[in-house]
Amino acid sequence: MAQQIPSNCDPSLVEIAKQVCSKEGLDFESLTLHQTRGLLYYWCSTCAGTHPLTDLIISRKKKICTHCNTSIKLYATSNKFGKLRRTIFFAHLDRMVKR
Ligand SMILES: [Zn+2]
Secondary structure, three states: OOOOOOOOOOHHHHHHHHHHHHHOOOOHHHOOHHHHHHHHEEEEOOOOEEEEHHHEEEEOOEEEEOOOOOEOOOOOOOOHHHHHHHHHHHHHHHHHHHO
């Protein structure tokens, strides 16, 4: 199963994404690799590449790329996956705090 999930992605992030998707009435398993990446990854213009959301941290209310310490905007895309990705990211943070 699950060959649509990028291999270098944290399994706990995938788990969160599945929960968020099912709340939104979206079947995570039926997403394409492209869509899955859109949910689990952010684009960093300084690194000129994508990283998993787990590589993003909150510092002084800004989202920071841990690879280059640049502030990242998660709102860049206007499609529905942009909004879902924010939800997934904050659910992930929530889990980190509670751990
Ligand atoms: Zn970066």
